[in-house]
Amino acid sequence: xxxxxxxxxxxxxxxxxxxxxxxxxxxxxxxxxxxxxxxxxxxxxxxxxxxxxxxxxxxxxxxxxxxxxxxxxxxxxxxxxxxxxxxxxxxxxxxxxxxxxxxxxxxxxxxxxxxxxxxxxxxxxxxxxxxxxxxxxxxxxxxxxxxxxxxxxxxxxxxxxxxxxxxxxxxxxxxxxxxxxxx
Amino acid sequence: xxxxxxxxxxxxxxxxxxxxxxxxxxxxxxxxxxxxxxxxxxxxxxxxxxxxxxxxxxxxxxxxxxxxxxxxxxxxxxxxxxxxxxxxxxxxxxxxxxxxxxxxxxxxxxxxxxxxxxxxxxxxxxxxxxxxxxxxxxxxxxxxxxxxxxxxxxxxxxxxxxxxxxxxxxxxxxxxxxxxxxxxxxxxxxxxxxxxxxxxxxxxxxxxxxxxxxxxxxxxxxxxxxxxxxxxxxxxxxxxxxxxxxxxxxxxxxxxxxxxxxxxxxxxxxxxxxxxxxxxxxxxxxxxxxxxxxxxxxxxxxxxxxxxxxxxxxxxxxxxxxxxxxxxxxxxxxxxxxxxxxxxxxxxxxxxxxxxxxxxxxxxxxxxxxxxxxxxxxxxxxxxxxxxxxxxxxxxxxxxxxxxxxxxxxxxxxxxxxxxxxxxxxxxxxxxxxxxxxxxxxxxxxxxxxxxxxxxxxxxxxxxxxxxxxxxxxxxxxxxxxxxxxxxxxxxxxxxxxxxxxxxxxxxxxxxxxxxxxxxxxxxxxx
Numbered sequence: 001x002x003x004x005x006x007x008x009x010x011x012x013x014x015x016x017x018x019x020x021x022x023x024x025x026x027x028x029x030x031x032x033x034x035x036x037x038x039x040x041x042x043x044x045x046x047x048x049x050x051x052x053x054x055x056x057x058x059x060x061x062x063x064x065x066x067x068x069x070x071x072x073x074x075x076x077x078x079x080x081x082x083x084x085x086x087x088x089x090x091x092x093x094x095x096x097x098x099x100x101x102x103x104x105x106x107x108x109x110x111x112x113x114x115x116x117x118x119x120x121x122x123x124x125x126x127x128x129x130x131x132x133x134x135x136x137x138x139x140x141x142x143x144x145x146x147x148x149x150x151x152x153x154x155x156x157x158x159x160x161x162x163x164x165x166x167x168x169x170x171x172x173x174x175x176x177x178x179x180x181x182x183x
Numbered sequence: 184x185x186x187x188x189x190x191x192x193x194x195x196x197x198x199x200x201x202x203x204x205x206x207x208x209x210x211x212x213x214x215x216x217x218x219x220x221x222x223x224x225x226x227x228x229x230x231x232x233x234x235x236x237x238x239x240x241x242x243x244x245x246x247x248x249x250x251x252x253x254x255x256x257x258x259x260x261x262x263x264x265x266x267x268x269x270x271x272x273x274x275x276x277x278x279x280x281x282x283x284x285x286x287x288x289x290x291x292x293x294x295x296x297x298x299x300x301x302x303x304x305x306x307x308x309x310x311x312x313x314x315x316x317x318x319x320x321x322x323x324x325x326x327x328x329x330x331x332x333x334x335x336x337x338x339x340x341x342x343x344x345x346x347x348x349x350x351x352x353x354x355x356x357x358x359x360x361x362x363x364x365x366x367x368x369x370x371x372x373x374x375x376x377x378x379x380x381x382x383x384x385x386x387x388x389x390x391x392x393x394x395x396x397x398x399x400x401x402x403x404x405x406x407x408x409x410x411x412x413x414x415x416x417x418x419x420x421x422x423x424x425x426x427x428x429x430x431x432x433x434x435x436x437x438x439x440x441x442x443x444x445x446x447x448x449x450x451x452x453x454x455x456x457x458x459x460x461x462x463x464x465x466x467x468x469x470x471x472x473x474x475x476x477x478x479x480x481x482x483x484x485x486x487x488x489x490x491x492x493x494x495x496x497x498x499x500x501x502x503x504x505x506x507x508x509x510x511x512x513x514x515x516x517x518x519x520x521x522x523x524x525x526x527x528x529x530x531x532x533x534x535x536x537x538x539x540x541x542x543x544x545x546x547x548x549x550x551x552x553x554x555x556x557x558x559x560x561x562x563x564x565x566x567x568x569x570x571x572x573x574x575x576x577x578x579x580x581x582x583x584x585x586x587x588x589x590x591x592x593x594x595x596x597x598x599x600x601x602x603x604x605x606x607x608x609x610x611x612x613x614x615x616x617x618x619x620x621x622x623x624x625x626x627x628x629x630x631x632x633x634x635x636x637x638x639x640x641x642x643x644x645x646x647x648x649x650x651x652x653x654x655x656x657x658x659x660x661x662x663x664x665x666x667x668x669x670x671x672x673x674x675x676x677x678x679x680x681x682x683x684x685x686x687x688x689x690x691x692x693x694x695x696x697x698x699x700x701x702x703x704x705x706x707x708x709x710x
Binding site: 008012015016017019020021022023024026069108116165 | 356
């Protein structure tokens with residue numbers, strides 16, 4: 001094989017490895033993209049020191065939706081299904097959860113917002129979805145969410161649904177721990 | 184280089200080795216091309232048998248023949264085998280046979296790598312097919328293997344599926360590296376890039392696409408593997424991952440993959456139409472630029488496969504317009520083919536029949552693709568039989584017809600014998616009628632709302648499904664005839680002249696028929 005063929009071979013092999021790593025780079029790129037566009041419910045916590053409060057707010061209807069991921073036995077529902085709020089004012093809502101099994105369990109709630117363009121105006125000061133939830137057998141709790149809608153939100157949005165899906169991550173954590181311990 | 188040429192020179196006197204070891208150890212591009220083509224034919228028949236199981240089940244509403252679980256496995260394996268086992272290896276086989284002869288090279292640049300990239304394939308598909316006999320059955324999540332169906336809810340055999348995708352990916356990557364190194368470094372003196380035959384151009388572009396996206400597919404299945412066995416959560420929402428991410432990564436591979444399966448077809452059809460119109464191809468350089476633009480655009484349209492996952496309007500508009508833009512270079516190609524035929528002195532031998540029907544039926548598939556690119560319409564068509572009809576129109580009378588056309592066109596060069604023209608035409612007409620009877624009604628039942636991937640359907644779709652199944656069995660049976668014609672040609676027949684076809688041009692027609700085991704040991708002169 002002559003030198004120019006060797007050079008071509010080298011570049012092409014590098015390109016193959018480069019594209020393999022690029023496929024993994026797509027994972028953080030995707031997260032960044034979602035965060036910038038506010039897609040996918042991947043909202044950041046409200047920035048400290050920024051005030052979204054204002055007195056020029058308007059009325060907004062919020063619907064709370066809860067889902068249980070498949071095989072998630074907990075009772076999980078919003079305390080109020082519909083809430084009238086004002087933009088530019090903090091509001092509080094709660095979700096009721098109960099571990100109705102006889103074993104301790106850990107759960108994680110994954111949020112989503114519809115319509116998706118409301119997402120960038122929604123700021124959550126506190127949300128149970130930021131943390132894992134642990135409940136002993138039979139234990140129940142009221143999980144809080146404290147949020148505000150920026151009053152710059154377009155007039156066309158009058159209805160926003162905040163949806164949460166709760167996942168059982170008890171075994172999942174064990175698996176992860178076992179894996180780390182194994183190393 | 185000089186040592187390589189000399190060793191070939193020695194071989195020249197004693198020809199190929201005898202027996203099985205010839206095929207196991209061969210580094211000859213013609214032998215490897217033959218192996219690829221037979222392998223892909225075998226996979227075509229296996230994948231086709233699975234299609235027959237699917238269509239037989241859909242002959243009538245209700246469950247008759249197979250269990251729904253088995254139906255899902257057939258659906259998944261049919262897609263995987265046809266894409267990765269039939270269409271792609273057939274094009275690699277054609278590239279092996281033709282690219283060195285077309286550019287005036289003695290062999291592929293990396294002959295041992297060539298042997299390895301073929302012999303990986305039987306293992307990859309052996310592993311995939313063996314999953315049918317495993318506990319829990321074969322992969323059942325569709326050929327697109329969306330997470331979490333292919334991770335959280337997958338049968339245990341998914342690990343074998345992942346391994347087999349890794350192997351077939353490695354095989355494709357090595358094959359494409361070989362093609363590029365050959366084309367870039369081993370062209371005969373005077374064979375400038377813009378003088379290369381279009382099949383060579385189409386494969387150069389295809390090989391670059393493969394190198395760009397096969398590693399991404401490998402990345403996707405590696406992430407699945409890690410999610411399933413190592414506790415990561417790339418695609419698991421409970422652990423902070425995202426199933427939609429899987430679809431983005433998959434289609435970032437998947438859309439260029441679609442063009443990997445059609446660009447070599449464009450090259451083949453250009454040669455055949457030119458030959459049987461007895462005219463020079465109309466618009467050679469626009470053909471090259473059209474293929475290049477199609478290849479580049481293929482990287483910015485992937486999300487049109489997933490309009491319904493919930494994207495911002497701006498993204499939907501971008502992907503819609505980018506998708507529609509692809510119709511422009513494709514239209515240029517169709518225009519050029521028609522312009523080549525215009526006022527040509529056309530004869531209708533079997534390869535030409537397949538090539539003309541390629542132009543017509545591929546264009547129908549292209550138009551249904553345009554309909555699907557319209558976002559609001561896609562919300563209606565998504566995951567219906569309309570999509571099934573669309574991609575089968577571009578793949579069966581598209582890619583597969585072009586492969587059959589190529590086999591009829593070049594088989595006299597490969598075997599030294601002419602095929603039986605009457606039987607070839609019979610095969611064409613049976614396939615042509617079969618393919619249209621199978622897939623055209625699927626447009627209608629799709630528009631009427633029949634969803635894809637289910638083993639059962641509502642009663643109002645019964646009539647056209649029955650027609651579709653009848654067409655599928657006609658198409659399937661006519662491929663047995665194809666096998667017979669190929670075998671008959673290999674065994675004997677009217678001897679072919681070196682040029683074979685009156686209007687044929689190009690270096691491969693300047694050597695004897697059958698092509699000697701070693702061609703162009705000294706490079707030919709190209710004007």
